[in-house]
Amino acid sequence: MHISCLSIRNFRNFKSAQLHFRKGINTIIGENGSGKTNLFFSLRILIDNTLPRYFKFYQTDFNRVLDSWAGHWIIISITFDGLDTSEEAQALAIQSSGHMETATQGSYSVYFRPKYQFRKELYEYSQVEGKDSAGLKLLLDKLAIEDYETVYLCRSTADFSIDDIYKKYVGDFDKIEFPDPDDKEELIFGTWLPKEINIHNELSCTFIKALRDVESDLRSYSSNPLISLLRGKEKTVEITKQHEIIESIDQLNEQISSLDEVMEVKNGIDKSIKETVGTTYAPNIDIKSELPNEMEKLFQSLKLWIGDPDEDGHKGRISELSLGGANIIYLSLKLLEYEKVKTDRIANFLLVEEPEAHVHTHIQKTLFNNLKENKTQVIVSTHSTHISSVSNISQVNILSRGDKEAQIFYPSKGLDKDEIIRIERYLDAVRSNLLFAKGVVLVEGDAEQILIPEMFKKVFGLSLDEIGVSLINIGSTGFENVARIFHPDRVRKNCSILTDDDTSIVTLPADPKTDTEYQAHCRASEKSGKERKLRLTDFCKGNTYIKPIYAKYTFEVDFLMNSNSYEFANCLDSIYKQGAAIDKAKEKLENKSVEIAGVEVLRIAGKHGKGWLALLVAEQLVYNTFIPKYILEAIAFAAAHINISSKAKAVLHRIKHIQEHDGNSLQEKAKDFDVKDKSHEEIVSAFIADFKNDQLTTFLAFL
Known part of the structure; x- marks a missing residue:
C-alpha cells in the first residue's frame, strides 16, 4: 500500500492543492517558503503517531487567501493505492457502489469544521428568503475557534481541492448556499474507522526533519531502529551459549562488587547512615554490579560503533560522528527496519526533509539512487539540484510560491514514456535548476x-x-x-x-x-x-x-x-x-x-x-x-513575475552610471533625476518618462 494522492484545502499556504505520488521514491522540490514543511506536516497529521491523535488546529492554520476563516473548513485527505486483502487495509477501502469485491484504493481524511449546531444555523440561514452578505457576516462573526471540531474519517470519495466540490458540500459563501448537515453524505465525506482499528497502529511513519540531531534517537529504546532490528534475536541464540554468557556475567558482577575500592565505599556509606539515624532505623547497605544477565537486555545494550572510511582500524561511538554521518546511519537503519522487521504493517512511510542540510553532494546522489526498497514509500523534500537531478520527473512534485498560496506543478503530466526519459537524461545537477x-x-x-x-x-x-x-x-x-x-x-x-x-x-x-x-x-x-x-x-x-x-x-x-x-x-x-x-x-x-x-x-x-x-x-x-x-524580450518573458523593487533597483543602477560618465548626452538629466521621498512605482514611472530611449525602458516595455 502506498500514498497516491494528497489533497489539501485551506491549510496554511495551501488554498486548494493536490499532489500525486507513486510507489517507491518521491521528491518534493521547491524554493524556500514554498510550503515543503507544511506539506510534510499535512501528511503527518494523518499518519504520524508522534503527533497528537486529535490534532488541534488554530486560526493561523487557515489559508490567508480567505477573506475570513470563519465558517470555512480545513480538509486534508490521503488516497492510498495497492491495498491488500487484510481487514486493516480494507477498513480504508473505497467500495464501488453495488460491488463487494476487494478494493485496491482507499482514503483517510481529517476535517476541521464548525460543530454541527453552527453548520445547522448556516444551512437554515441559507434557506431564508431575504438572506444577504450582511446577515451572513453577523452569523459568522459569532463563530470562535472553540466552536470547531476535528474529525477523522475513511473511505471519502470527494476531492475538496476542487472548488465546485467544496462549494457544494461545505458551502458557497458568495451565493450563501450551505448544505444540510443532517444529510450525512457518507459516500462523500467518508465513515468512521471501526473502533477496533487504530490507523497509527497499522502503519509506520518516520519523519526526519532538516537539521535533526538523530543521535538521541539512536540512543532511545523506543525509537532506535537498531534495537528494533535486534529485538527477538536473543531467542535464536543457542542455549549453551546463553548459559555461558550469563554465567560469565554473574561472575563479573560478583568480581566488581567485591573489589576493595567498592567495599570501602559501601562500608563508608553504611557507617555514615548508622551514625546519622542510629542502628535501630538505619537500613542495611550494599553495592552490587548489575550488568544485565538476561539475553534480551544484553541485546538492548548493544551500541553501534562507527569507523571513518579514511581511518582504517578505528571505530568510535555514534556521538563522534558528524551530524551528517549520523543521519546517514539512521536513515539506512530505518529503511532496513521497515524492510526486515515491520513487515506486519500495512504500509511504511519515510519522510525526509532536506537531506542536503547534512549530506554532501556525492552521498546525496548515491543515497537517492540506491533508495529502491519495495516495502517503504519514501518522500523527500529538497531545494538541492543534486538530489533533483537524479529524481525521476514522473515522481516529482514542484512547489512554487504564489500570492498567499502555494502553486503545485507536475512536470511529467501528460507526457509519454519516451518524452519523460529524454528529459530525465538531460536534467543533470546544473540544468535541473530550471525546475526551481x-x-x-x-x-x-x-x-x-x-x-x-x-x-x-x-x-x-x-x-x-x-x-x-x-x-x-x-x-x-x-x-x-x-x-x-x-x-x-x-x-x-x-x-x-x-x-x-x-x-x-x-x-x-x-x-x-x-x-x-x-x-x-x-x-x-x-x-x-x-x-x-x-x-x-x-x-x-x-x-x-x-x-x-x-x-x-x-x-x-x-x-x-x-x-x-x-x-x-x-x-x-x-x-x-x-x-x-x-x-x-x-x-x-x-x-x-x-x-x-x-x-x-x-x-x-x-x-x-x-x-x-x-x-x-x-x-x-x-x-x-x-x-x-x-x-x-526573451528575459522579459521569463521574468514576467519581476517585482517593483527589482525594477527600481535597475533604475537606480542606470541613473548612477549615466551620472558618472562624462560626455553622455543624458548626464545632466540623470543628475537632475530626483528619487527623494518617491515610492518604487514613482521612481520607475519617472525613469520611463524621462529616458524613453534607454534600453531599460525597452526591457520594462517588454515586461
Whole structure:
C-alpha cells in the first residue's frame, strides 16, 4: 500500500492543492517558503503517531487567501493505492457502489469544521428568503475557534481541492448556499474507522526533519531502529551459549562488587547512615554490579560503533560522528527496519526533509539512487539540484510560491514514456535548476550561457538569479525535449526559447550551384534556421508558457552589430600578438557591413572557440553595452513575475552610471533625476518618462 494522492484545502499556504505520488521514491522540490514543511506536516497529521491523535488546529492554520476563516473548513485527505486483502487495509477501502469485491484504493481524511449546531444555523440561514452578505457576516462573526471540531474519517470519495466540490458540500459563501448537515453524505465525506482499528497502529511513519540531531534517537529504546532490528534475536541464540554468557556475567558482577575500592565505599556509606539515624532505623547497605544477565537486555545494550572510511582500524561511538554521518546511519537503519522487521504493517512511510542540510553532494546522489526498497514509500523534500537531478520527473512534485498560496506543478503530466526519459537524461545537477526557477531562458550555446547573464548584470545591476530566472544551455539537445515541461498541465512558468534565424551574413547568388564553399555553408545554415523556426512555431502553438524568440543571424553577429564593436575590439590584445593583425581585425569588426564585421567575428570565434571568445568579451562589458532587443524580450518573458523593487533597483543602477560618465548626452538629466521621498512605482514611472530611449525602458516595455 502506498500514498497516491494528497489533497489539501485551506491549510496554511495551501488554498486548494493536490499532489500525486507513486510507489517507491518521491521528491518534493521547491524554493524556500514554498510550503515543503507544511506539506510534510499535512501528511503527518494523518499518519504520524508522534503527533497528537486529535490534532488541534488554530486560526493561523487557515489559508490567508480567505477573506475570513470563519465558517470555512480545513480538509486534508490521503488516497492510498495497492491495498491488500487484510481487514486493516480494507477498513480504508473505497467500495464501488453495488460491488463487494476487494478494493485496491482507499482514503483517510481529517476535517476541521464548525460543530454541527453552527453548520445547522448556516444551512437554515441559507434557506431564508431575504438572506444577504450582511446577515451572513453577523452569523459568522459569532463563530470562535472553540466552536470547531476535528474529525477523522475513511473511505471519502470527494476531492475538496476542487472548488465546485467544496462549494457544494461545505458551502458557497458568495451565493450563501450551505448544505444540510443532517444529510450525512457518507459516500462523500467518508465513515468512521471501526473502533477496533487504530490507523497509527497499522502503519509506520518516520519523519526526519532538516537539521535533526538523530543521535538521541539512536540512543532511545523506543525509537532506535537498531534495537528494533535486534529485538527477538536473543531467542535464536543457542542455549549453551546463553548459559555461558550469563554465567560469565554473574561472575563479573560478583568480581566488581567485591573489589576493595567498592567495599570501602559501601562500608563508608553504611557507617555514615548508622551514625546519622542510629542502628535501630538505619537500613542495611550494599553495592552490587548489575550488568544485565538476561539475553534480551544484553541485546538492548548493544551500541553501534562507527569507523571513518579514511581511518582504517578505528571505530568510535555514534556521538563522534558528524551530524551528517549520523543521519546517514539512521536513515539506512530505518529503511532496513521497515524492510526486515515491520513487515506486519500495512504500509511504511519515510519522510525526509532536506537531506542536503547534512549530506554532501556525492552521498546525496548515491543515497537517492540506491533508495529502491519495495516495502517503504519514501518522500523527500529538497531545494538541492543534486538530489533533483537524479529524481525521476514522473515522481516529482514542484512547489512554487504564489500570492498567499502555494502553486503545485507536475512536470511529467501528460507526457509519454519516451518524452519523460529524454528529459530525465538531460536534467543533470546544473540544468535541473530550471525546475526551481520562476522563469527559464533556453539557449543553445556556451557563448550565450556566458555572456547573457554577465551583460544583464552589468547593464541593469541585476543578476538573473536575483530575479528568479535560470538561463539553461541545452547544448545539442533539441529545445522541444526540455521545453515541453512548461505547459498548462505541467509546470506553469514562462520559458523563452532563444535561438537563431541563421540568416546568411553574405549575399547568396540566385543559383546555389554557383555558391562558393562559404556561401554554401551560409545557405545550409539559413535553410536549417527556417526549418527550425517552422518546427518551433508549430511546437509552441497554443502554449502560452513557451515563447520562441529569434536572433536575425547568430548570437555573436547580432551582439556585435548592435553597436558592440568596442567590447570585441578590446579583446584583440588577448587574441593576437602582432599589432598589424590587431589593427586589421579591429577595422573589420568596426565596419557597419554585416558581410565584413559578421564574417570577421565568426572567423575569430571559429578559430579560437565561441566559449573562449565569450569569456574575453565578458571582461570588457560596460554599463552601456547594448543588449540586443531579442535578448531583452526573451528575459522579459521569463521574468514576467519581476517585482517593483527589482525594477527600481535597475533604475537606480542606470541613473548612477549615466551620472558618472562624462560626455553622455543624458548626464545632466540623470543628475537632475530626483528619487527623494518617491515610492518604487514613482521612481520607475519617472525613469520611463524621462529616458524613453534607454534600453531599460525597452526591457520594462517588454515586461
